Amino acid sequence: MQTHKAKRVEITIEAVMERRLAESLEKVGVTGFTILPVLGGSGRSGRWSREGQVSRASGMINVVCIIRPERLDSLLDAAFGVLDRHIGVVSVTDCEVLRAERF
Amino acid sequence: MQTHKAKRVEITIEAVMERRLAESLEKVGVTGFTILPVLGGSGRSGRWSREGQVSRASGMINVVCIIRPERLDSLLDAAFGVLDRHIGVVSVTDCEVLRAERF
Amino acid sequence: MQTHKAKRVEITIEAVMERRLAESLEKVGVTGFTILPVLGGSGRSGRWSREGQVSRASGMINVVCIIRPERLDSLLDAAFGVLDRHIGVVSVTDCEVLRAERF
Amino acid sequence: MDGILALAAENLISPIILFFALGFAAAFARSDLSVPEAVAKGLSLYLLLAIGFKGGASVAAHGVDATLIMSLLAGLVLSFVLPFVAFGLLRMITGLSVIDAAAVAAHYGSISIVTFVTASSVLTAAGLVFEGYMVAVAAVMEAPAILSALWLVARAGRPATGSHGGSGRGLDAELLREILLNGSIVLLIGAFAIGAITGQEGLARIEAFIVAPFQGVLCLFLLDMGLVAGRGLRDTRGLLRPGLLAFGILMPLTGATLGLVAGGLLGLSVGGIMLMMTVSASASYIAVPAAMRVALPEANPAIYLTLALGITFPFNLTIGIPIYLAVAKVIFGG
Amino acid sequence: MDGILALAAENLISPIILFFALGFAAAFARSDLSVPEAVAKGLSLYLLLAIGFKGGASVAAHGVDATLIMSLLAGLVLSFVLPFVAFGLLRMITGLSVIDAAAVAAHYGSISIVTFVTASSVLTAAGLVFEGYMVAVAAVMEAPAILSALWLVARAGRPATGSHGGSGRGLDAELLREILLNGSIVLLIGAFAIGAITGQEGLARIEAFIVAPFQGVLCLFLLDMGLVAGRGLRDTRGLLRPGLLAFGILMPLTGATLGLVAGGLLGLSVGGIMLMMTVSASASYIAVPAAMRVALPEANPAIYLTLALGITFPFNLTIGIPIYLAVAKVIFGG
Amino acid sequence: MDGILALAAENLISPIILFFALGFAAAFARSDLSVPEAVAKGLSLYLLLAIGFKGGASVAAHGVDATLIMSLLAGLVLSFVLPFVAFGLLRMITGLSVIDAAAVAAHYGSISIVTFVTASSVLTAAGLVFEGYMVAVAAVMEAPAILSALWLVARAGRPATGSHGGSGRGLDAELLREILLNGSIVLLIGAFAIGAITGQEGLARIEAFIVAPFQGVLCLFLLDMGLVAGRGLRDTRGLLRPGLLAFGILMPLTGATLGLVAGGLLGLSVGGIMLMMTVSASASYIAVPAAMRVALPEANPAIYLTLALGITFPFNLTIGIPIYLAVAKVIFGG
Ligand SMILES: Nc1ncnc2c1ncn2[C@@H]1O[C@H](COP(=O)(O)O)[C@@H](O)[C@H]1O
Ligand SMILES: Nc1ncnc2c1ncn2[C@@H]1O[C@H](COP(=O)(O)O)[C@@H](O)[C@H]1O
Ligand SMILES: Nc1ncnc2c1ncn2[C@@H]1O[C@H](COP(=O)(O)O)[C@@H](O)[C@H]1O
Ligand code: NA
Ligand code: NA
Numbered sequence A, B, C: 001m002q003t004h005k006a007k008r009v010e011i012t013i014e015a016v017m018e019r020r021l022a023e024s025l026e027k028v029g030v031t032g033f034t035i036l037p038v039l040g041g042s043g044r045s046g047r048w049s050r051e052g053q054v055s056r057a058s059g060m061i062n063v064v065c066i067i068r069p070e071r072l073d074s075l076l077d078a079a080f081g082v083l084d085r086h087i088g089v090v091s092v093t094d095c096e097v098l099r100a101e102r103f
Numbered sequence D, E, F: 001m002d003g004i005l006a007l008a009a010e011n012l013i014s015p016i017i018l019f020f021a022l023g024f025a026a027a028f029a030r031s032d033l034s035v036p037e038a039v040a041k042g043l044s045l046y047l048l049l050a051i052g053f054k055g056g057a058s059v060a061a062h063g064v065d066a067t068l069i070m071s072l073l074a075g076l077v078l079s080f081v082l083p084f085v086a087f088g089l090l091r092m093i094t095g096l097s098v099i100d101a102a103a104v105a106a107h108y109g110s111i112s113i114v115t116f117v118t119a120s121s122v123l124t125a126a127g128l129v130f131e132g133y134m135v136a137v138a139a140v141m142e143a144p145a146i147l148s149a150l151w152l153v154a155r156a157g158r159p160a161t162g163s164h165g166g167s168g169r170g171l172d173a174e175l176l177r178e179i180l181l182n183g184s185i186v187l188l189i190g191a192f193a194i195g196a197i198t199g200q201e202g203l204a205r206i207e208a209f210i211v212a213p214f215q216g217v218l219c220l221f222l223l224d225m226g227l228v229a230g231r232g233l234r235d236t237r238g239l240l241r242p243g244l245l246a247f248g249i250l251m252p253l254t255g256a257t258l259g260l261v262a263g264g265l266l267g268l269s270v271g272g273i274m275l276m277m278t279v280s281a282s283a284s285y286i287a288v289p290a291a292m293r294v295a296l297p298e299a300n301p302a303i304y305l306t307l308a309l310g311i312t313f314p315f316n317l318t319i320g321i322p323i324y325l326a327v328a329k330v331i332f333g334g
């Protein structure tokens, strides 16, 4: 089956920043992404878990964004502008996609 | 530690198609996969979110499937048969796995 | 934007083993990871789903761990020590990260 | 006319309508108020269980009315027929494609159980009784409309779901099974049967759960519906051309009229007629959208969801229900 | 015998059993009816809080019975002993390996709190009282069986959980802590203690939450249990050889017999004896499976979950409980 | 003094406090007892809806008190002023940086609605009435403190949220909208308005949902709060230097004193004064932490969450509330 080269960007970011990230991505023309929930984790600021939490303050989300390689840089710029002084992690992986016309 | 080459296929597909995708995968001999929940996302058809939703109509799931490289093609065929006229995204990444006998 | 080589390790493991895995990772100095929920899946032991479940017995979680390449081996050793006789899957992908000082 | 307005006004200031409005307004103001998906599903399970059980227990108490079978049949027929009416109207006043029009039509042939629940609350508040089996009528009306819609698409020369392509699907046994055994039908009919079997004795045992707190739970659920409807409408405003908007209001009125005729012919009570009008006027937003995603994936979900949930549901809730009650009273009320 | 059948028949048409059956049937018919995981957990928290609190408040009201300590001890002993009985039976009539047999045995030595709750509902409906501390007896019976099972495995020359291999685990302090402090034990005993401390005054404050709606919540929870049990059974039908099936029914009867003896020796009320039979007959499906996944990962979970949830739970719910009540009445009822 | 102790002792053995303690202890013992996130959110929606509605319905019943507007204004002023007091105290007795101190200060100027709910339960149990609009006062006190805190940071020469850097944010309209329209404010005020509009008639329709089971739901919610607070405290024990600890207890007492003065000047009832003390003494742990993560991401969340949820919340629950009631009674009670 015919596949095409693309980049898979996964951004783990604080839930409170979701709207700002989405808007920032849209501004640079990235309109395709999928948001996965996060249960908990661990980092320099210690362990955390969403169990029993009501406030959105301590939650994170995982934003998966598949794009054409040539658009990676503007995406990373946009993401970095939001991450900035916030906690969060960005990873970029090479991948192949079906239906390239969608990206 | 000894690792082995494999392919990591991630299929983001409408929740209503879950059973059909699973059956299609099983038909080509792919019986190992893991399903992650999806909170929301954005695409050509706009933004969506599962918040407060009751109907399964607008939900998606993320199916992760790790397989030996030689089985990739039949997996993609099977997935594509189901995706077909449906919305959804497929990405394939090279990866290494422990315990190769499991795949 | 400046990126750095890293490894993305994704461990799908039984939920009951979460604490043991976390402790094992911390013992080898891996303190950064993110835990994603898992809805269900399929493997040699058949299909399963979390729908309506109360017991943690049949659930899994997905632990994502991004590390510098040189620390991969000790991480895999630690993960394998916990996985051991348990069901579960480990995949390792090459990736690039922003803000390398965090890993 | 005055009476209708007074009734509408009274209905509008009931807590359930106001909580819906609160959710609607909060969504438009982009508040982050939200109900977790699991809680929304839990509330809807509660409502289905409660309304089904109470209907069954009421049938057990009042005996099987001679018109029960006829009413079920009428519901079946209405659900089969309404999509054709809706399809015709859509093709007349909107520019929707065959597939989109058929998908929308399926929703309006089917029913919205929360609209039914709200209407029955209004009846109870107004001191009117109704046939307990109306909940069963609502249940049998959930699915048939889907078949009509698929037939409309097939007739237009477009196989409902691709025997074309590799996957070899179609309106196969699998899809039919999914439609007929979808969760809300199963719970509604199951709870109805359990209510009918265990009767007043069963009701006595779980009354404190399904009767007393019912209205309050409905408030919370309607708050959520308001949030979801408001969010949907906010994000798809551009879509709603005047034609579609008009359809979203004309169609429930048309459905209600057919429901009125059916209820009158059946000789139902005023409450029963009003419920028959309400279910005919209401549009599905749970079961049918899911079925459409499987069977007609090319149909644009934003259209049918916005119409059913963003226009017709609020219309029925606020204006429709009081009108249906008033009309039923004027024509059939002693 | 006639009395038993009549009682069983009456029990069978109670809403709680029927909702379980509805879930069971829906799962077998592959309906997509489902209860979200979070809601199921929330319902189970509610049941544990309510049943624990009511037990404690009842102890506060009736004073500490002289036999309280003896009953707790009896519960402990039963939970330690039952796994040996189960293990023997399993090795006799099934071909299970030592590890699988031990894992199953742990489940049958422990208890199912929903079975307990259902039995106490049946007692209440039958107008029978029982010792409030029976809920504490149930709580202390949750864990000991796990130790017996691990001992059975160790004796067979297989370290319970690998000091072999790299990770150096075992039935270490950590696992023991996890078992003894698992959520359902902590909430059950905690709520019991709070009920005992705050007594009737405390009960009065939260009665409207934990007493009146209890049966209704139980219906919803049993609907979910039916769905989960049905799904499990549907997916593992091949597994259930006649030997296992027989065990799933013989073992609760055996357990109930031992519970009958214990309850009789303790001099409990008829209700108390029936509950002692029920807990002894019931098999854990929450705490023990989780412990087994940690301590005996090689044991096949499909076997113990299917037996406990798919066979023994429905058996106790529908046939077992009425039998236990009838037997307790015949032998000890005035 | 004796009276205070007796009242405190009585308060301490109420089910709600004991369930909080149970959760707290379970977290410290590392039990896996937990409430799903969705259920916790559902419970908090229920509490907000219920407390808001009841407040509104009470206003509808007793008429708009002349002091209503004054009380709202007083709440606004207190919420603006308290952060300065807190900030000064923090800079005096702890070594916190400007940013951390400002973030903590924002929490103490805002309010904890569960503390309010618990206090109103204590009042009801004590047979005292209070002004229904106090819930609206609590609502208006949620947000202003955030602005004060951001001003404190800006004054110290540090732009609250970077117009520096690429993203060009700041205390922009967007953040202000988020703060003012956060979910708990919207639901609280919305439900209050609905209660005020529909009055006793509306209350009658949903009373069985929002009044009778309220205390029980609160127990379950406080169990969860105990779990979350205990877990937080367990994981950040190292952080709590004596200075911070002292602040966590001194600040609520200071806030309560200001609340006492305000309530006295307003001429509120004893119950109203006690509530004014309680809200002033309480610290936000839902809305403000989320706002701080956006506006002051450099502030360490472990500090403000541990203080608000791990120290001040339990302090108010167990010791503070009885003290506030006793003091209000001694000074203003006839
Ligand atoms: N190396 C990592 N791999 C995966 N997730 C991470 C990593 N480091 C941090 N995270 C996630 O980001 C959150 C915040 O990290 P930190 O700012 O280091 O406390 C953590 O709680 C994790 O959920
Ligand atoms: N480039 C992408 N990267 C990640 N997820 C995507 C992407 N495009 C689409 N999706 C997901 O697929 C859904 C449907 O996409 P679409 O068909 O473009 O509306 C979206 O709502 C996203 O959840
Ligand atoms: N090849 C695979 N790709 C992704 N997930 C897998 C795979 N194999 C197993 N899993 C996950 O691991 C669980 C246990 O697998 P097993 O031990 O084979 O039954 C499955 O239920 C899946 O959730
Ligand atoms: Na209709
Ligand atoms: Na047992």
Ligand code: NA
Residues within 6 Å of the ligand: F082, F107, F108, F109, F110, F111, F112, F255, F279, F280, F281, F282, F283, F284
């Ligand atoms: Na305050």
